[in-house]
Amino acid sequence: MSDNHDLHDKQISRLYKLGSKTEPPHHIDAEITHAAHAAIPGQRRRFIRPSLATAAVLVLSISLVFKVLDQEPLEKSVMDSLPTDQSDSIAQPAESELDTHVLVKTKEKVTAPAAVMPDADTTRAGKPLPQPQRSAPKKYQTTRPEQKPKPPAAFKQDDSLGKTQTQMLSAPIKEEGTKLQKKSRMQLGYGKRLLRQKRKSMAPAVTASSILERFDCKTIQLPDSNSAAEWHHHYKTAMEQGQEQYANCLKQTYLERFGKALPEHLNE
Amino acid sequence: MAESMNNTSDEKLMTRYRTGDTAAFDSLYGRHRGPLFRYVQRQCSNHAVAEELYQDVWMRVIRAREQWQPGTRFQPWLYRIAHNRIIDHWRAGRENHLQIEDEAVIPLDRPWPDAVMLIRECVERLFKLLAGLSEPQRSAFLLKEEAGLSLEQIAEVTGTGYETVKSRLRYALRRLRTGLEGCDE
Structure with missing residues (x-):
């Protein structure tokens, strides 16, 4: 501190300050401050950071909503349809x-x-x-x-x-x-x-x-008559109508009941 | 906001600028623009070169903002950048010596009345003498008078020891006092 005081010449300092009034040109000031502002995109960052966070939250929310909606309507549509x-x-x-x-x-x-x-x-x-x-x-x-x-x-x-x-x-x-x-x-x-x-x-x-194949012959209506002609008539009608299973039942039941096969052709 | 900026230290302003507060830089720049410009200007005889160097110093400050440690003093850091830039300029041989010529003398801003012509003459003589100093002596003097740095800070800026700075300053003042004889009134 004492050295600072010893090396201080008031007269020289006063003269120096009297002549030291120059300042940088304004265009240089403008260039420097512009460069300083451009180098720091801090203000933009401040805007970007929250908006990025907001966007991320929005995307997550929307995707979640879509996921939920994606399941519900589909199930509903299936049920409705x-x-x-x-x-x-x-x-x-x-x-x-x-x-x-x-x-x-x-x-x-x-x-x-x-x-x-x-x-x-x-x-x-x-x-x-x-x-x-x-x-x-x-x-x-x-x-x-x-x-x-x-x-x-x-x-x-x-x-x-x-x-x-x-x-x-x-x-x-x-x-x-x-x-x-x-x-x-x-x-x-x-x-x-x-x-x-x-x-x-x-x-x-x-x-x-x-x-x-598993046609239950007991459930069908059989002819009451013992006449082979009538049984044959039923059989023939069933065959003509394509009711083969019924016809087979007639044949099977006739065999069981009368001990002989139902003639497929009768001599009329 | 502006008032709060005025009361804020250079270090806080620089910290705020690093975090993106450009207004802090504006305030910081306003504080140091004049002294730094004159410091650079006194080291160069060419006014255009001085402007170029001055602008380059601030560009380096802007680029090196992340390297600045909040614990360090801003002003020595700023002037060290300026000092190094001037040394680089000198070492590049673009300006070997300051010419002690009439053109090299910085003109005074306003016309002075005849009553103070002696003072004006003394001021002009001071700048002539200043330009005639060796670069280390001139730097030490300018850093002390213009930037207001302490001897320790000057030593830090110039990368020399405390005693060396003291010696340089002593020699510089002796030469200036010798050249300014008759300006005591």
């Missing part, structure tokens, strides 16, 4: 959520039973049952044109029809699907409940042949 048009409610979510590969696989599993759904409506309307095994391959063919549908002949056999339909129904459950498939199926909400309904709606068509 069940009594009316189930094929649409099944096919649409699959198209929107799955990629093409998954879509094909899903349709492979879903559209076949879905094609049977209109049958349930027509059944309720009292119309004759159309052949479900024909409508399923048609739908199947439209969704997968690159693959040839199985020949309808394979469906004519009762056993093969039963097996095929059963496989088509049980395939989505048993078959190993991708996680996305499983997830989408769960999200769609048509898992067990829907499959159960599909089985129900398909049951008459699928099990028709097995019912024919």
